[in-house]
Amino acid sequence: MQARQSKMITSATSYFMSQYTKHYLHVEKPSLGLPPPPEAKKYLLYIHVPFCTMFCPYCSFNKFTYTKETAAKYFQHLREEILHVKALGYDFNYLVIGGGTPLIDEEELIRTIELVKKLFNVEHVSCESDPNHIQKETVTRLKGLVDRLSVGVQTFDDALLKKLGRYEKFGSGEEVYEKIASMLGILPITSVDLIFNFPTQTSEGLVNDLERLKKLTPEQTSVYPLMTSSLVKNSVKKTLGKFSLENEYNFFKVIKESLKETYPARHGWSFSKESDLIIDEYIIDNEEYVGVGSGSFSFLKNTLYLNEFALDPYASLIQEKHSAITKERTFPLNSQMYYRLMVDLFNGTLSKKKFATMFGVSINDALGKELMLLKFAKAIKETKENIITTEYGDYLFLVMMKEFYMGMDRIRNDARKNLII
Ligand SMILES: C[S@@+](CC[C@H](N)C(=O)[O-])C[C@H]1O[C@@H](n2cnc3c(N)ncnc32)[C@H](O)[C@@H]1O
Ligand code: SF4
Known part of the structure; x- marks a missing residue:
C-alpha cells in the first residue's frame, strides 16, 4: 500500500475512533455498586495502587504523591474493599496489580496479595514495578506470590530519560x-x-x-506507542517537544521486524518468547473484570463501573461500608460489537x-x-472461520486501541478534575 494512502486511512481511523469514544465512553450514571x-x-x-514519588510527564494513570501514612491507610481500605467483593460472592483466578507504584510499600503489598490468595482461587498474579523496587531481596520475597513482574523502562x-525526569529518579539506561x-x-x-514514538526519538x-x-x-x-491524551498533552509538549504521528507506523514496522525472531507478537503491543505465558493486558484479554482501589474500573456483562478517584472520599465510602463505585455506564449492543x-x-x-x-x-x-x-483498507482478510489482520491491519488496530485507551483517559480526566495530587 502507498505510504500516502496508509496515512490517510490511519488518520481517518484515528478520527473515527476518537469520535466513537467521545460518543460511547463516558460514565455519568450514579451507581449503587457491583x-x-x-x-x-x-x-x-485488578488492584490499583495509586502512589508515586515522582510524576512522569506522559503518564495519565490515577496517582497521588506517596507518603507512608497515606499509603498505609489506603492499603487498609483496599483490603476492606476486597472483603466486600468476597462477600458479594465473587471468585477470581487471576490477579493484576497496577499503579502508580505497587511495590512502593512492599509489606503492605505482600499482606494484600496474601489476603487475596487466602480468599480466592487465584492461579496467576501479575504486578507492575518501577526500576527502583526490583532489588534482588524484594523480588525474592515475591517468589511464590507473584508470577509475572513488568518493569517500566520506557x-x-x-537523553530521553533525563527529559522524562526518570534518569534522576531511576538511574541511567545502563543502571536500569x-x-x-x-x-x-x-x-x-x-x-x-x-514506549516508542517519543518526540525527538529517532529510528x-x-x-x-x-x-x-x-x-x-x-x-x-510490551512496547507501547506514546499515548498523548488531553491529560498529558501539555506536559509532554513542555518536557519532550511537539508530538507527531509522522513516524509511528515506520517505528511500528521497525519493532515488529526487530522482535520477530525472539519475541513474536502476542497482540498489538505485547511480545513474548513463549506463546503460552500469561500477559497482563487485562482489559484486552479478559471480557470481564473487577477493579478495586481508587480510580479503578470494573467491567461486567455490558456495564462499566467506576470507583471513586479521590483518596479521602474513597476512604469515607469504605469506612461507611459503602461500595467504592460511584458511577456506571451500560453500553448499547452495537458498541459492544464494535468493541469486540x-x-x-x-x-x-x-x-x-x-x-x-x-x-x-x-x-x-x-x-x-x-x-x-x-x-477496502487492506486491514483484514476473511477465511471461513475467522477474520484476521494483515500486516497493515496490525498497525491499524493498534491505532484504534490507542484511541480507546485515550478515551478511557477522558473518563479519568473528568473524574480527576479538582483533585489535589
Ligand atoms: C502505570 S505504569 C507503571 C509503571 C511504573 N510505575 C514505572 O513508572 O515504571 C505502566 C506502564 O504504562 C506505560 N505507559 C504509561 N503512560 C503511557 C503513555 N502515555 N503512553 C504509552 N505508555 C504509557 C509505561 O510503559 C508504564 O511502564
Ligand atoms: S510512569 Fe510510573 S512512576 Fe511515572 S507517573 Fe506513571 S506510574 Fe508513576
Missing part, C-alpha cells in the same frame, strides 16, 4: 539494565515496558532500545463462531459495512 457475580465463574481482579536512552539483569530468573516471568534510538532489550532477554516485553471487533482484531484474529455465540447474530450480518471498509 451486582453479585452475573455468572458462576472466576473473574479477573527507554534506555539517557543492570538492575533488571540482576533479578531476571527469580520470578517465572519478567517483562519490560518500553536509531528505537533500534538501540530494542537491541538492549534483546540483549537483556526478559521473558516478555476492535479487541479481537487487536489480538490478530476474530472467530466468527465466537462472535455469533456472543451476540446471536453473524458478524457479516451485524457489521457487514465495517468489514467491507476494513477490507
Whole structure:
C-alpha cells in the first residue's frame, strides 16, 4: 500500500475512533455498586495502587504523591474493599496489580496479595514495578506470590530519560539494565515496558532500545506507542517537544521486524518468547473484570463501573461500608460489537463462531459495512472461520486501541478534575 494512502486511512481511523469514544465512553450514571457475580465463574481482579514519588510527564494513570501514612491507610481500605467483593460472592483466578507504584510499600503489598490468595482461587498474579523496587531481596520475597513482574523502562536512552525526569529518579539506561539483569530468573516471568514514538526519538534510538532489550532477554516485553491524551498533552509538549504521528507506523514496522525472531507478537503491543505465558493486558484479554482501589474500573456483562478517584472520599465510602463505585455506564449492543471487533482484531484474529455465540447474530450480518471498509483498507482478510489482520491491519488496530485507551483517559480526566495530587 502507498505510504500516502496508509496515512490517510490511519488518520481517518484515528478520527473515527476518537469520535466513537467521545460518543460511547463516558460514565455519568450514579451507581449503587457491583451486582453479585452475573455468572458462576472466576473473574479477573485488578488492584490499583495509586502512589508515586515522582510524576512522569506522559503518564495519565490515577496517582497521588506517596507518603507512608497515606499509603498505609489506603492499603487498609483496599483490603476492606476486597472483603466486600468476597462477600458479594465473587471468585477470581487471576490477579493484576497496577499503579502508580505497587511495590512502593512492599509489606503492605505482600499482606494484600496474601489476603487475596487466602480468599480466592487465584492461579496467576501479575504486578507492575518501577526500576527502583526490583532489588534482588524484594523480588525474592515475591517468589511464590507473584508470577509475572513488568518493569517500566520506557527507554534506555539517557537523553530521553533525563527529559522524562526518570534518569534522576531511576538511574541511567545502563543502571536500569543492570538492575533488571540482576533479578531476571527469580520470578517465572519478567517483562519490560518500553514506549516508542517519543518526540525527538529517532529510528536509531528505537533500534538501540530494542537491541538492549534483546540483549537483556526478559521473558516478555510490551512496547507501547506514546499515548498523548488531553491529560498529558501539555506536559509532554513542555518536557519532550511537539508530538507527531509522522513516524509511528515506520517505528511500528521497525519493532515488529526487530522482535520477530525472539519475541513474536502476542497482540498489538505485547511480545513474548513463549506463546503460552500469561500477559497482563487485562482489559484486552479478559471480557470481564473487577477493579478495586481508587480510580479503578470494573467491567461486567455490558456495564462499566467506576470507583471513586479521590483518596479521602474513597476512604469515607469504605469506612461507611459503602461500595467504592460511584458511577456506571451500560453500553448499547452495537458498541459492544464494535468493541469486540476492535479487541479481537487487536489480538490478530476474530472467530466468527465466537462472535455469533456472543451476540446471536453473524458478524457479516451485524457489521457487514465495517468489514467491507476494513477490507477496502487492506486491514483484514476473511477465511471461513475467522477474520484476521494483515500486516497493515496490525498497525491499524493498534491505532484504534490507542484511541480507546485515550478515551478511557477522558473518563479519568473528568473524574480527576479538582483533585489535589
Ligand atoms: C502505570 S505504569 C507503571 C509503571 C511504573 N510505575 C514505572 O513508572 O515504571 C505502566 C506502564 O504504562 C506505560 N505507559 C504509561 N503512560 C503511557 C503513555 N502515555 N503512553 C504509552 N505508555 C504509557 C509505561 O510503559 C508504564 O511502564
Ligand atoms: S510512569 Fe510510573 S512512576 Fe511515572 S507517573 Fe506513571 S506510574 Fe508513576
